[in-house]
Amino acid sequence: MNTAININVEPEVVLAARNIAKSYGNTHALKGVNFDIYRGSVTTLFGENGAGKSTLMKILSGVISPTSGKIILDGQPINFASPSESRDLGISIIHQELSLAPNLSVRDNIFMGREIMTATGVNFSEEERQTRELMKELEEDIDPLTPVEDLRLGQQQIVEIARALSVNARILIMDEPTSALSASEVEVLFKIIRDLTSRGVSIVYISHHLEEALQITDHAVVLRDGTMTAYAERQDIDLEWIVRHMVGEGFDLGSPPAGYDFGKTSLSIKSLCIPDQSGNDFNVVDELSLDVREGEVVCLYGLMGSGRTELMECIAGRLKPSCGTIVLHEHDISKLTIAQRIDAGLVLVPEDRQRDGLVQTMSVGKNLSLASISAFTSKLLTSTKAEQSLIDRMIKDVTVKTASDTAEIGSLSGGNQQKVVIGKMLATNPKVILLDEPSRGIDIGAKAEVFKLLAERARAGLSVIYSTSEVGECLSIAHRIIVLSKGRIAGEFNSSASKEAIMAASGESVAH
Numbered sequence: 001m002n003t004a005i006n007i008n009v010e011p012e013v014v015l016a017a018r019n020i021a022k023s024y025g026n027t028h029a030l031k032g033v034n035f036d037i038y039r040g041s042v043t044t045l046f047g048e049n050g051a052g053k054s055t056l057m058k059i060l061s062g063v064i065s066p067t068s069g070k071i072i073l074d075g076q077p078i079n080f081a082s083p084s085e086s087r088d089l090g091i092s093i094i095h096q097e098l099s100l101a102p103n104l105s106v107r108d109n110i111f112m113g114r115e116i117m118t119a120t121g122v123n124f125s126e127e128e129r130q131t132r133e134l135m136k137e138l139e140e141d142i143d144p145l146t147p148v149e150d151l152r153l154g155q156q157q158i159v160e161i162a163r164a165l166s167v168n169a170r171i172l173i174m175d176e177p178t179s180a181l182s183a184s185e186v187e188v189l190f191k192i193i194r195d196l197t198s199r200g201v202s203i204v205y206i207s208h209h210l211e212e213a214l215q216i217t218d219h220a221v222v223l224r225d226g227t228m229t230a231y232a233e234r235q236d237i238d239l240e241w242i243v244r245h246m247v248g249e250g251f252d253l254g255s256p257p258a259g260y261d262f263g264k265t266s267l268s269i270k271s272l273c274i275p276d277q278s279g280n281d282f283n284v285v286d287e288l289s290l291d292v293r294e295g296e297v298v299c300l301y302g303l304m305g306s307g308r309t310e311l312m313e314c315i316a317g318r319l320k321p322s323c324g325t326i327v328l329h330e331h332d333i334s335k336l337t338i339a340q341r342i343d344a345g346l347v348l349v350p351e352d353r354q355r356d357g358l359v360q361t362m363s364v365g366k367n368l369s370l371a372s373i374s375a376f377t378s379k380l381l382t383s384t385k386a387e388q389s390l391i392d393r394m395i396k397d398v399t400v401k402t403a404s405d406t407a408e409i410g411s412l413s414g415g416n417q418q419k420v421v422i423g424k425m426l427a428t429n430p431k432v433i434l435l436d437e438p439s440r441g442i443d444i445g446a447k448a449e450v451f452k453l454l455a456e457r458a459r460a461g462l463s464v465i466y467s468t469s470e471v472g473e474c475l476s477i478a479h480r481i482i483v484l485s486k487g488r489i490a491g492e493f494n495s496s497a498s499k500e501a502i503m504a505a506s507g508e509s510v511a512h
């Protein structure tokens with residue numbers, strides 16, 4: 001229809017990076033990158049963990065300055081003095097790591113630093129009204145006065161998105177905006193993105209959910225080791241194109257470890273009930289029973305709200321059950337503290353790495369050895385050596401990309417921080433490991449590495465319970481897939497099941 005008319009029209013570049021380099025000491029995060037953002041379309045940036053995606057976006061939004069190179073806005077070179085200057089010029093960013101103040105309300109987080117003023121002070125009621133509007137647009141039932149710390153991770157991410165939208169930017173950068181969102185929340189976000197681009201807003205989109213990103217992409221670029229290595233238009237790319245340019249030909253996520261027998265039952269959960277955490281009168285996990293054996297990898301699949309996270313947190317000792325028992329190698333651990341359960345050999349890689357997984361003021365190495373500390377304190381003399389060798393081994397095992405083990409954890413890319421959380425828990429030599437959405441933010445190559453590592457440990461007897469909202473991951477790693485819905489087991493499958501059958505059991509629509 002109209003395509004014939006548009007076909008020769010060059011898309012308009014609104015913001016461009018020219019020959020941008022950024023170094024941190026000997027780490028060359030960006031090595032002379034050219035990048036264009038087009039008016040009214042979505043440019044997706046793909047790349048492995050540590051490729052330099054977030055660094056480039058922080059430079060384009062004035063959060064950090066480049067070591068060299070130029071930024072060109074509307075054809076004019078520009079130097080941002082601060083993020084607020086770039087915001088005034090219409091550039092807004094959703095950060096990969098949430099940057100909200102937990103004890104402030106949703107409203108105050110959204111308007112922090114740019115309050116709506118009247119002659120007599122802050123116009124709180126107008127701020128509240130606008131927050132309500134934003135939440136309506138995002139189809140999220142969140143009261144503007146709720147403290148952010150009371151929200152689940154996905155809702156916090158929604159607030160982060162709302163804050164970026166509230167600026168009415170003409171260039172909106174989204175760095176992993178959906179890592180903690182449910183499928184329906186992602187759908188709403190994509191509707192909003194389409195609405196924005198039709199009004200001329202330019203979007204940069206970064207995600208390790210490759211299939212999801214593919215749905216929204218107009219132009220795709222791939223960054224590899226600080227260098228731009230591929231560019232293509234929507235009609236020329238598919239999943240295979242992305243994977244090939246990110247990690248190379250013939251890539252495969254693998255399949256569940258095979259060729260051995262499972263051992264004894266390691267974890268046995270009997271009739272477990274967990275009450276709703278907001279005080280409503282129902283159970284988020286309802287009389288659930290589950291046995292896992294040594295060497296077995298079990299995937300917990302279910303939609304947001306199915307009770308996955310609560311079940312894992314309860315097994316790890318973070319939530320109290322209202323009935324039922326948790327037995328680890330024939331010992332009832334229901335009454336033990338989190339630390340006692342870790343000592344007994346049961347660990348959790350939590351969903352929220354910023355809050356629960358890492359100590360931000362510590363180095364990469366100290367974070368890795370933190371949970372195993374009791375193993376070193378008994379033999380004081382040899383402790384530092386043993387600790388160092390553990391740290392070295394874990395950095396290698398989980399392939400953490402870091403300048404050194406003494407680097408601050410905050411200097412690592414998002415995905416590499418996630419790998420540290422996984423490494424930290426594996427370092428304790430657990431008998432049972434629970435992983436709640438562990439692949440959040442890690443690239444497809446790293447995911448395969450983590451799967452390989454878990455498979456090796458499973459072969460040696462480790463029981464793995466893996467929770468995810470990506471069916472493909474379940475099929476690549478798990479011997480058994482348990483589908484949760486409304487706190488109960490709604491289906492049980494093996495790894496030869498179809499994606500559709502698993503999704504259908506969870507109550508998910510399989511239309512797309």
Ligand SMILES: Nc1ncnc2c1ncn2[C@@H]1O[C@H](COP(=O)(O)OP(=O)(O)OP(=O)(O)O)[C@@H](O)[C@H]1O
Pocket residue numbers: 024027028029047048049050051052053054055056096401402403410411412413414415416441443
């Ligand atoms: N403040 C910092 N100090 C030192 N090194 C840093 C700092 N910020 C980033 N880096 C390094 O720059 C490189 C690029 O990191 P960046 O966060 O841009 O990666 P990314 O592509 O966003 O990765 P991910 O997919 O994991 O989010 C990494 O090697 C990282 O360790």
Ligand SMILES: [Mg+2]
Pocket residue numbers: 053054055096175413414415
């Ligand atoms: Mg990043």
